[in-house]
Amino acid sequence: MQQKGFAGIRFPSLSYTCRSRLLERSDSFDGTLPLLGKILVIIVGILLPVALAFAAAGHLPGTTWPVIALGATAFTLMAINLVMAARLPGIDAMFDGLDQVYWVHKWLGMLILTCAFLHQQIKIATDGLQVMAAISELAIQVAEISFYLMVFLVLISFFKRVPKMPKITWEIPYGIWRQSHRLLGVVFLGIAFHQFFVKAPFDNNALLAYYLNGAAAVGAAAFLWSQFGFLVRRRAYKVTAVTKHPAATIVDLEPAGRGVSVRPGSFAFVKFSAKGLGEPHPFTVSQVRPNGGIQFSIRGLGDYTRHLRDALSVGDTAKVEGGYGRFHHHRGGPKQVWVAAGIGVTPFIAWADHLKPGDAEQICMIYCIRNEAEGVALDRLRAAAERVPGFTLKLHCSDTDGRFDAAKLVSYLPFEIAQASFWFCGPAPMREGLVKDLKASGKVPRAIHFERFEFR
Numbered sequence: 027m028q029q030k031g032f033a034g035i036r037f038p039s040l041s042y043t044c045r046s047r048l049l050e051r052s053d054s055f056d057g058t059l060p061l062l063g064k065i066l067v068i069i070v071g072i073l074l075p076v077a078l079a080f081a082a083a084g085h086l087p088g089t090t091w092p093v094i095a096l097g098a099t100a101f102t103l104m105a106i107n108l109v110m111a112a113r114l115p116g117i118d119a120m121f122d123g124l125d126q127v128y129w130v131h132k133w134l135g136m137l138i139l140t141c142a143f144l145h146q147q148i149k150i151a152t153d154g155l156q157v158m159a160a161i162s163e164l165a166i167q168v169a170e171i172s173f174y175l176m177v178f179l180v181l182i183s184f185f186k187r188v189p190k191m192p193k194i195t196w197e198i199p200y201g202i203w204r205q206s207h208r209l210l211g212v213v214f215l216g217i218a219f220h221q222f223f224v225k226a227p228f229d230n231n232a233l234l235a236y237y238l239n240g241a242a243a244v245g246a247a248a249f250l251w252s253q254f255g256f257l258v259r260r261r262a263y264k265v266t267a268v269t270k271h272p273a274a275t276i277v278d279l280e281p282a283g284r285g286v287s288v289r290p291g292s293f294a295f296v297k298f299s300a301k302g303l304g305e306p307h308p309f310t311v312s313q314v315r316p317n318g319g320i321q322f323s324i325r326g327l328g329d330y331t332r333h334l335r336d337a338l339s340v341g342d343t344a345k346v347e348g349g350y351g352r353f354h355h356h357r358g359g360p361k362q363v364w365v366a367a368g369i370g371v372t373p374f375i376a377w378a379d380h381l382k383p384g385d386a387e388q389i390c391m392i393y394c395i396r397n398e399a400e401g402v403a404l405d406r407l408r409a410a411a412e413r414v415p416g417f418t419l420k421l422h423c424s425d426t427d428g429r430f431d432a433a434k435l436v437s438y439l440p441f442e443i444a445q446a447s448f449w450f451c452g453p454a455p456m457r458e459g460l461v462k463d464l465k466a467s468g469k470v471p472r473a474i475h476f477e478r479f480e481f482r
Contacts, residue, residue, distance in 0.1 A: 063121035063130065071103040071134075078234035083226075093148050094226070094234075100141035101221055101238060104214050105245030107134050112252040113259075113350070123352040125477045132183070139180045146173055165223040172216035179210050201305055211249035218242040256306075260345040261286045265298070266319070268338050273400040274323045274369055275335040276312070279344055285318035286348045290376035291355070294348025296322065300337045305330065310372040311349060312403065313379060320346070323402050325369040353477050355389070358447040363439060363471065364391040365460070367430075367452025368400070374451065375403045378410035381417055390418045390439050394452065397425045430456075432463035447473040 079095035110117060110131045118124040146169075182198060221238050263285070267278035286294060288311050297306040307330060313321035326332040355362060355377050366374050371393055378391070395401050398421065411419040420438045422430050436443055443464065448471035450457045457476055464470055 063126070066120065067103075067106060067130065067134070071106045072099055074237065075099045075102045075234070078232070078237050082232035082234040089148050093145055096141045096145040096148070097221070098234060098238060100138050100145060101217055102241045103134050103138045103141070104210075104217065105241040105248070107131050107138065108211060108214060108245045108248040108252065110134075112248040112255065113347075114248070114251070118350060118352065123477065124350040135180050135183060139177060142173055142176065146170075161223045162225040165220045168216045169220035169224070172213045172220070176210065176213045176217075179206055179213065183207055204305070208253065211252070214245050214249060218246065256345075256347060260347045263320075263344040263346050265338060265340055265342040265344060268340060270335060271323070271402060273395075274325045274402050275331070275338070276402070277322045277324060277334075277338065278313075279320050279322075279346065281318045282343070285320070286346050288314055288320060288349030289354065290314055290380050291353045291373040292349030292351045294320070294346050294350065296347075297345050298334070298338055299343040300334075300339065302333050302337055303330070306345075306347070308350075310376075312372040312375045314376055323369065323372050323375070351477065353449075353451075353475065355387075355449060358387070358449060358475065359472065360387055361441050361446035361472075362387055362389045362449060363435070363443060363446050364389060364449045365394070365435065365452065366391065367394040367456055369402065370451035370453075371402055371407075372451070374449075375406060378407050378417065381410050381414045383414055385414060385416055388416045388441065390420065390441075390446075392420045392422055392430075392435060392438050394422045394424070394430045397423050432460050432467060432469070435460060435464075436467075436469055443469050443471050446471055447475060450474070450476045 075098035076095045079098050080091055083091040083094050110127050113124065118127055121127045121130060182203060222242065226235075261284060262282040263279040264282055265277060266280050267276075269276040269278075288294060290311070292314075293308050293310045295306040295308050297304050309322040309324055311320050312323040313319075315321075324331050324334060326335050353373055355364070364374050364377075374391060374393075381389075391407070393401065393407065398404065401421065404421075407419050411417050418440060422434065422438075424430065427434070439446070448461075450460070461474060
């Protein structure tokens with residue numbers, strides 16, 4: 027996948043396997059999420075806080091317990107979101123991929139904002155409560171400041187860009203967004219202070235208090251790990267080759283010591299020592315070598331990736347963190363269709379390298395480009411087609427073959443698409459159009475795999 031961004035979608039500093047603004051890739055069946063991750067979020071983040079809030083304050087008058095439930099839910103979901111953002115081992119497996127983790131993370135942010143807003147606007151009935159101590163008053167003030175900062179930061183993250191004005195659409199630079207988004211951890215700490223010290227209309231020995239204190243501890247630990255965990259997660263590499271292909275910058279890296287654990291189709295976060303390239307960005311690994319070396323094929327779709335093409339040199343160093351992702355064809359069954367558009371070819375290149383003559387799968391790969399000059403690693407793909415009897419490569423060059431659509435997709439296949447799993451990496455609109463037309467024609471694939479990569 028690469029700069030996580032698709033052939034047609036932009037990712038702030040990814041490459042463009044699925045292009046460069048925030049890569050959109052999503053390994054799931056028709057985009058659905060695995061049940062495990064969703065069930066845990068619902069139980070831990072919503073049902074338990076609501077139930078414990080009712081147990082602690084359900085006997086109180088008016089809107090007291092619903093307001094407490096809204097606050098408890100918002101706080102618990104914030105802790106969960108910090109855990110999801112920390113890229114902890116095993117979390118991506120629960121959601122079937124880091125792309126899915128970030129997708130859920132984004133929409134949970136909007137749910138948190140909604141619950142926090144209602145909690146702040148609906149007042150608790152205070153009749154009979156003692157006058158608040160100074161520390162409790164301070165906790166309320168801290169929560170008010172934290173709330174308004176959270177609103178600002180969440181809206182920045184959700185909208186990404188200023189709405190269109192006459193001849194102007196200003197997008198928030200990725201670097202600014204990334205640094206500002208980190209402040210949400212500070213907001214969480216402020217709200218943790220609020221929930222710990224504010225005078226609540228229930229006993230602090232209630233299970234809800236223990237539950238929220240536990241959420242505070244977990245969320246704070248996850249925030250610290252997200253800020254400093256890179257010290258143990260990142261591995262040192264050296265740039266051994268920089269090839270300026272017409273369609274991409276191909277970067278070869280060799281580990282300086284222990285390398286990262288990646289497999290074909292994985293992606294990694296990479297930062298380089300060259301000036302202007304110190305911001306970590308996710309890129310799909312286009313080659314995994316037996317000696318631990320890895321390769322990225324990066325298309326220049328944004329400021330970062332265009333600068334990389336000119337600034338990166340052999341001998342520069344890199345820090346790599348990964349690999350992430352569960353986009354892997356071994357889950358795809360005996361018949362498979364691979365469709366790559368533009369630089370979305372990167373995961374398929376790595377997969378093709380590792381195909382063996384005795385592999386049982388029957389695979390037809392369709393590579394959509396404007397012309398052969400734009401084809402990345404065509405020699406490796408053609409070598410795989412010669413080496414592996416079950417692997418077929420079809421090039422669709424739009425300059426000569428016209429627009430690629432569902433009818434042409436079906437015409438390229440040596441088997442019925444309804445019998446096959448469909449693997450796609452490219453622009454989301456292209457994927458959506460193909461799937462829509464396939465369904466309309468009654469030629470629905472057995473399964474659909476893609477990656478949805480929205481980091482902001």
